[in-house]
Amino acid sequence: MAAKEGLDHLRSILEAEAPHLLEKRAPKKRREGLTELPNAEKGKVVLRFAPNPNGPLSFGHARGLVINSTYREMYEGEFILRFDDTDTKVKPPLLEAYEQIVEEATWLTGRAPDRVVVASDRMEHYYEHAESMLREGFGYVCRCTAEAFKEHRQSKSACPCRDQNSTDNLSLWKAMLKGTYKPGDAVVRVKTEMDLKNPALRDWPALRIQDTKTHPHPRPEVGSTYTVWPLLDFQSAVEDHLQGVTHIVRGKDLMDSTRKQTLLYKHFGWRYPETLYWGRVKVHEWGGFSTSQMRRDVEAGLYDGWSDPRLPTLAALKERGIQPEALQQFWLELGITQKDISVPLSTLYAHNTKAVDNGAPRLSFIRNAAAFHLKGNHPAEVKVPCHPNHEEMGWRTWDLAEGQVWLEADDVVKMDVRLKEFADVELHDNEARITSLERQQEHPVIHWLPASQADEAVLVETKNNEIHRISGKLERHNHPAGTVVQLERIGYARVLDGENLLLCHESASEV
């Protein structure tokens, strides 16, 4: 019809018969913020983030903190910080980390967690549930070796322990608690089915024995008290239920955990929380983030503590002047896709620049300073703004009476330059001859510093996992340690102390 009578004719028919068909649907809008949580009711959402305190938080942990705490805001729910500290040998907790993690979480999310739960404080609850599991017959004490059970798992065959009745299981359990068994000699398994398609799920281990005499728990109140310890899948499952967690957002490496735990929940007659996953993240400059590896390196003295600026820890990022808002923006932008991604730090830096620029006072820092004498008439002092876009931040007054200035070594090869906010000069033989106070020619603008205002200082910079210290002359200032300033023509830096500055944004490595 359209071909024969023309589109306009069709349109007029439609207008008469069915005008709603002509209305344009609203254009698709870009989703703002995080995707909605499934089955979430405002005020009734409980979320958690559960790191192992085997070291302070890393850049990667920030994702869990930011995403979960943002959902907390979205749904006016509760956010739990939980310490999954149930391993004393492979990934033993670090005592100092407990307090540090709470502080870091508070710094990053802008508020303290609604609840802090420590797994090693709640062993009685795990024991209780293990016991009822054995009593009800959906768990059993298995005395096979790990290797032997591996065979059973692969061949889908039941191990001999699987048929024990609950009386036997309970007495074996008592024996486990009494310390009859050594690590590896007995373990409590959740009965699933040995012919499940997914081998990872078959009769998975829930609790095991740890030698806490040789590997005591670092918390003194726990120490060597317990020898039977829950494994992550069991401890986390029980604790999520106990805390009333409604939604879990976590890495997709834990997908099989969800499946294991769902089987356990069925046994107990509980309903498993809604679960969302994110994929694995790498940072171009760092690769992955292994707390265990960092801990080895820090303890070996390869780094100057956990806040060494080369480290991908939250402490190091904070030290470098990365603002919590920048980290929040960064992680929210990535969202919770299950894709595995590798991101450059420049994205984080772009967010940080936005967070920091308006409040960053400008300062002059002369790298590898060369001395020049001013020649010609000039005023006794010069005033430069503390921030070009914010006059209310005041002015810096530089005294020129001495007539000596510092210039950057890289700049002095230029013959004719403009000393920023001051004068056009000609450079030769360590003399800076003033040709004009007004800007006359399009000479390159360089930063400079009168000798009277300059103090020795060191700019610390990280590059390719190395630390570079650039010495130079820093403009005298009274910004307290911790202030993020902008060194003109160099970049943002954080004041460490009277003599040291740390460059915030590592310059891109040339690879």
Place this chain on the structure above:
RNA sequence: GCUGGUAUAGUGUAGUGGCCCAUCAUGAAGGACUCUCAUUCCUUCGACCCGGGUUCAAAUCCCGGUACCAGCACCA
């Protein structure tokens, strides 16, 4: 090997059948402003893994490939 997951510009990301010759950010290039190589603003560049199918219509649904990732620990 078994099980599961993912695939949109350089890097990320939005988009669940028509509004998409595809969004936004970042990046790169250029420009405006600026006495900083900063900030702000403008312009440009650049993508739907491959092959079939369903449909009037596919980034979106189906099938088959391919690639990458994860779990199969008495770690978390």
